[in-house]
Amino acid sequence: MEVIRINFKEQLPIVYQAIEESDFLAIDGEFSGISDGPSVNTLTNGFDTPEERYHKLKKHSMDFLLFQFGLCTFKYENAESKYITKSFNFYIFPKPFSRNSPDKTFVCQSSSIDFLANQGFDFNKVFRNGIPYLNQEEERLLRDQYEEKRLQANGSGAVSYISPNAPKTPVSIPDDQKSFVDKTMERLEAFLKDEERKTLELEPCTGYQRKLIYQTLNWKFPQGIHLETVETEKKERYIVVSKVDTEERKKREQEKQAREQEKQAKELEELNDAVGFSRVIHAISTSGKLVIGHNMLLDVMHTIHQFFCPLPDELSEFKEVTNCVFPRVLDTKLMASTQPFKEIICNTSLAELQKRLKEPPFKSPKVDSPEGFPSYNTNSEQLHEAGYDAYITGLCFISMANYLGSFLNPPKGHVSARSDIIRPFFNKLFLMRVVDIPYLNLEGPDLLPKRDHVLHVTFPREWKSFDVYQLFSAFGKIDMSWIDSTSAFVSLSKPEQVQIAINTSRYAESYRIQTYAEYIEKKNQDSNA
Template identity: 65%
Template sequence: MEVTRQNFKDSLCPIYSAIEEADFLAIDGEFSGISDGPSVSALTNGMDTPGERYVKLRKHSMDFLLFQFGLCTFRYDQSQSKYLMKAFNFYIFPKPFSRNSPDIKFICQSSSIDFLASQGFDFNKVFRSGIPYLNQEEESQLREQYEERRSQVNGAGTPSYISPNSCKGPVNVPDEHKDFIGRVYSASCGDSCRYPKGIHVETVETEKKERFIQISKVDEEERRRMEQQKYERDLAIHNLRTCGKLVVGHNMLLDVMHTIHQFYCSLPEELDDFKEVTMCVFPRLLDTKLMASTQPFKELITNTSLAELEKQLKEKPFKAPRVECSEGFQSYDTASERLHEAGYDAYITGLCFISMANYLGSFLTPPRSHISARSKLLEPFYNKCASDFNSLYVFGNL
């Protein structure tokens, strides 16, 4: 399912439902760039400690934009011995909510853009229909400004006039405009019994980029609903934090860093602080690249890139998992690769995880063909991220 600005609200219930019923989730991101140089190898080297590498990635990678977020949910159907999958592709772009909202600057890496373009990536969909968002810090600041302006407008018996570009207080209104503004306010707020809080004022932009002020009389319940609509757009990504489900990714350090940076808070300067934030946002992580590079898999797997890993895990001693697309959701076929579409890469990541998890069942007595995402056999792989040059990031204490 493609999720854009236009259908985001209608998609919320299916997204929440899919996350709630899932046994585990797989994620992937597509970015406007990876490093500040021609390649990651130019940015870091094998002598870097995990802390040094984190500092470099934080400094040189966070000005790039995560503009497609892939989420696949996997639910095991015991009666049919198969997984049911639901895939979501979120197109994301930080369009400002209002004049007071952050106006994000970001950079692009020409090699990354060229590569994604060669894969058929739809940049128009990102820029035209990408879902706007705020991280928690930005949202808190915007809420404070909004509440301050609202209280100044509705808190007294006479209207205050607030500049849309300032949260410092009322501004002087030219004499020639006072009568007109007073008449508009009186006409809007005349019914004080039904509308005790007065009015809801909102700047509206048409498809032709024409801007005008829309004034509505609302009761308290409707006013709250209208305010909530301004902030509901970023709730889907926060649901990943509260669900407590295992979140699987492949070589997922940058995915985790960008997700936290864009949707939660600015990244801490030190690695230890980043680990603490990560465990608050994603209590259970599993990196399939690290898993494939660890015993008992590393002697059996020769290439841990995502596409090659998926192919190897179809061959003995592994077995391709039974996974079907849930009714009404986009189906993927690995025979016609769609690599570097975030939803597809998340799907492939989920397949790799299932194959490796089920392989661990062969060591049990008697052997088991299905290993749950909550199995203790997986605990050695929890909360660790692989990175280039074999840097290892351990987030939790097991």
């Protein structure tokens, strides 16, 4: 189901219900870009530590816009042994909701935009009809402003006419305001004596001065006049004093309160509209449901960054925030890359995984979708519509989970999202292209592989991969990961070879070799310096 700005409020209860009733849900995001600096390969180096990867993605990926969010909810129907799926495609755009609201900027990367354009992505839908959103800080600020305004309005409502419980003692007027207040009182007394005149407009003045006038009048003239603050075209505020009897005063007061209440209700609605799509994420978050994604680190980072809070500086804090926002996540790319799937699934890209899981030993689950929801045909690919990708991701999860059930004693054809057998895959996010750390562990410290067979090599810009392979040709099979155009990591087959390599490099002029440990140590020194 397509959800855009104009049908968002109407669809929201349906979204809430779908989340609430689901056994699990799958998500997917489309972004306006991936990297605003390094090439994608540099962003995902084979020997990144989880910290390095997190910092690089935070630095180079977060200024892009998550502008399509796919959500697919899955609810198992025991009676018919099938899943009911509800898939949503949200278009998202930070339309400024008022003259004073944040005017967000975001970055676009040509290659990503071009890729989506080739998939037929509808940018007009995003930019013309995208749902707005606020992060928590922005929402809080707006709610504070709203509350302040409400209190002030109610307050000034109370002093805008001469209150029955007017102060019994004179207001203390600071010295520098005395002449101003005195002059105003003179004008007022003249006005009250002049029977011809019904209203008096005072001069524009500051909020503080208005407060002094209100208080003084409340004390001096507890009855018979009504005060109201009015704005000029230039936004200067001034007080209008009118003569009124008690009856009239009450009526005016009631009218004013009704107007005020209506205005407040409208403002509250506008505020909720401004929070917009973030409400969906809050609902996902508070539901505590298992959230499935495919290669979902960037999706999780973007979701938190855009709809909750700027990403924290430290990876450990990011893990904490993620545990709050998504208490249970599962990454199908990690699952497919792990035993017992690793052996029988050779390509874990979403499209290939989906195809593979239609073949034995896997079984495609029975799925159905209620009226009004898309019933996607998985044979005609529609990849890169986020709602479809989320749907496919959920299907992949079901097939893999059910396959695990076949190892149980007795075997189980249906494995639920609450089954212990999938517990080992919880809260681990796939780390793309890292050679020796399969996942980011959200529930504790990360794996710390010994990289004692890894070298850091520096060389002239002119070198190509071949030159590096050539350099290590004596050492048998090696692996190489570019860092930038003058350095790379090289992993040797055997740690014993490391010392030999370093020894032979000692007199080389064009290139330099150090161990991974030395490299990390220097890097830490530099970052502490």
